[in-house]
Amino acid sequence: MFLINCPFCGEREQSEFKAGGEAHIERPKQPTELSDDEWAEFLFMRKNIKGVQFERWNHAHGCRKWFNIARDTSNDQIKTVYKMGEKPPVE
Amino acid sequence: MSKNLRFKSSKLVDETYRVSFKFNDKTYYGYKGDTLASALLANDVHLVGRSFKYHRPRGIMTAGSEEPNAIIQLHDNTSRTEPNVRATEIEIYEGLVASSQNCWPSVNFDIGGINNILSPILPAGFYYKTFMWPKSFWEKYEYFIRKSAGLGKSPKEADPDIYEHKYIHCDVLIIGAGLSGIMAAKMSAKNGLKTLLVDEKSFLGGSTIYDNSEFSKINNQITSSWLEKEINEISKLENLEIKTRTSVAAFHGYNFLLARENLTDHLPINQRENKIRHRLLKIRAKKVISATGAIERPLIFDNNDRPGILLSSAIKKYIDLYGIACGENNILFTNNDTAYETAMSLVQRGIKINAIIDNREEIESKLSYELEKNNIRIFKGYTVVDTYGYKRINGLSIMQLSKDGQKVIGKKIKLSCDSLGVSGGWTPAVHLFTQSGGKLKFREDDQVFIPNKYPSDQLSIGSCNGDLSLEDITTNTVLSVKKFLNINKTDYKTFEIITGINKSKRNIWLLPSDKILGKTKSFVDYQNDATAKDIKLALREGFRSIEHVKRYTTTGMGTDQGKLGNMHALGIISETAGTKIGEHGTTTFRPPYTPLTFGTIVGRNVGEFFDIIRRTPIHDWHVANNAKFENVGQWKRAWYYPKENENMHQAVQRESKAARDYAGILDASTLGKIDIQGTDASEFLNRVYTNAWSKLAIGKCRYGLMLNEDGMVYDDGVTTRLDENHYIMTTTTGGAANVLGKLEDYLQTEWPELDVYLSSVTDHYATISVCGPHSKKIVSKVIPDLDFSDEKFPHMSFKNTKIGQIKCRVMRISFTGEQSYEINIQSNYGKSVWEKCMEEGKDFNITPYGTETMHLLRAEKGFIIVGQDTDATMTPIDLQMDWIVSKKKYDFIGKRSLYRSDTIKDDRKQLVGLLTENPKEVLEEGAQIVADITKSPIEMLGHVTSSYYSPNLNKSIALGVVKGGKKMLGQKLIIPMENKNINVTVAHPVFLDEEGERLNAKL
């Protein structure tokens, strides 16, 4: 069980949080303009990499805020935590 | 017992305190401080069980948690009975009752022993290969195998003991209180760090605490005395907490560890009353130091498993710590110097050593020289090739090893013994380190895996780090702990070490024999009866990966996870395959290090505390009125209210009829309620629901359907516009938390520009729904100040009002198709308002109904229940709910997915009504729906999702999903059941009052 440094509350146990999948996938502003393939790209396609991955997490049993983390999936080390709307850190 | 195997002991055993206990129905005596194993050995009992597959007699092999053989059942036939307990770990107490578990009918006469004779036909994979074929025979084999395999008995009654969980936060956790652990604890605590030191044993000092020979000294003091002084010193340190009988079970990432603190297992049963038995410690440590020691390796030779064969270090521990000799005529068999320390301990007590067999041709230790001076025979360059004695070893034969160690040469020499101590060197206990994600490296010199890369802020010290000599342990512990904890100064200067042993070793994974391999039984995994032959067979059959070999041969898959034999398995694999051990890696060690009881894992979360239970404010009334409850999420919901002799069906039929003919009352408090405020609230609802919301007038209610982005129905419920910028949304009972989470997600991440605030108010209100033709009269009496006329208070509208002084909201909405009013009032008034409704409704035959009747009534109307009639593969179009999907709105969650190539297909599963040919026949929910039963395989078209007998229609009704069902109206389909085929006709899913006249009927 890892510790996550919620940008609003500070360090808390993983069990207080809910994972929300890959970060920085923006919902298209005009879905109706998209082809089936383009929409499917948004809807279904997710990365599953070994290494540093950007993820959305929600402090479900805390402040209820969503935020992003950069986590190394091979060892669960969290490189950074940053708020929604902020740019992902450059490698 | 005439033999005296107990010698004076100063360390652990209190000889003034005699303890009686029972093992396999026989009474024995031991002393306080004994383990069950030591007490049995003192009574010359070695045979304690039978092996798993061949049912060979097995004896105590070790003196610690790595024990593979002495696995016993504790507290026979009581509620405390516990299988798979290691006799080497259980401390005896007055009245202890234990028995061998892997034997039937008894340890001395074991029917499964026949497997030993049949063993030529019981190779690796035997169970897979034989008993699984032909498949139909398994049932016959199973009875015999299960009975004779004797995996122990689980208790049949509730556990009478108390368990608890505790969180601990510390700067430094040190696992293992042996030499290096004690030194690290002193350095850490003296440096001002909050330190926790744990050890699985009842005493501190590990194996060093009985290292009391003249040949082992630290700074001119006998090693054990030196350590005792250290222990005395640290026990006074303020920053240090010491927990004995505490074994770390799991080492997770981020230095999160689970440990089991054993508080009462060593006490007589009558002293355990009201005490906590085990405490599961959830430790979060800034830094972790593993000082978990090393486990001695056995040697792999023919018949290396007889009772009386022990690890040499175990023999030393039993004599030095407990004062017990494991035999009167001992032989030691070794490939390194360790066994010479054991020999010296025996010699000092005057216990006979018949011979020492050493694989090495040259030995240079001081101890061997000393022993030879004592006329102890040492066979150098020899190996044991066989052992004798069925229930106890009585002799062995040895032969000389060839130069390359692959063959035996010369003449066989027979020697007698009643105890054999074996030593194959040491395996660092890296289990916890690897659990934490640590990576190992292989050290060729002495063929051990040692920690290489730490995944978190942790350190391994002492023998678990591969420091196997006194010099290395002391010097390296100080150096590495200083660096790890950033300590400038310590009490430790240099160490002057005297030791009788050196590091030389002759490692031969599988010792040669004069027999061919196929005729030998050289056990690698004692608990699971895997032999060297089995491993070679697996390789011959094409297995290469260590993980595959492990599963095929079951090596390392017992409750001991192969703590003794895993390295040999690896060694034999690499030797046979001609590869390097380092290339194979090890198998994965998984938590727990030693087994945990279920009690420890669940702690206090038992019985009514097993899970959170949510009760409505009206719950007590339901209980008082004989309600049966069903679980919906964490909620207890009234299911139905049977009268005297009614069964469920009768109660539901009565409730359903009353609700349509007179009046019904339902506790709907569990529905999720989300308060939505903000200037963009309307726009927000527009985006999350499929239908349009901006034009909903203040004071009006609307049903809404929420989709996932993939177009599938996610939740539904009625939302009411309380004010210009204020709505209250209801969700399904089970979906409440997830809906709130999803809405927050969109607000925070996709539409942060919207001015909307959400708050869960589910628990704030009690919701009482009164329905039926007389509902209006009843609520008018409950709330006399409110005008309930259809003109002033039409269907799908809401009023703020008061009952007495208490504010409440009333919605006229319906999930039954009847005129229906929902009173929402502050929770703590819920029960009294409910009682008021009952009182005012008495003259109108008001009938409380539960969730089952609610489901039946809505099914008559064809209203869906999300999660019952839908399963995350249903679009609103599939549900024939096209009417609720706005064509005008540019976008809403899931809209684009409603015309993906897949969602527009005609032959998707669609919701339909189903009417049985025989109107009395009620379908089973979940039953398959087919069209043609003549063709095989029969094509499945769908399944029944809801099914009831409707008392209001006097016939059976059902909803189901059927491929292309929308176009099948009137078509006949078949529900194939076990004993019959039921004919049904596809119907429109609304069975009652399709025009909705009952909602507005003047009554």
Ligand SMILES: [Zn+2]
């Ligand atoms: Zn937070």
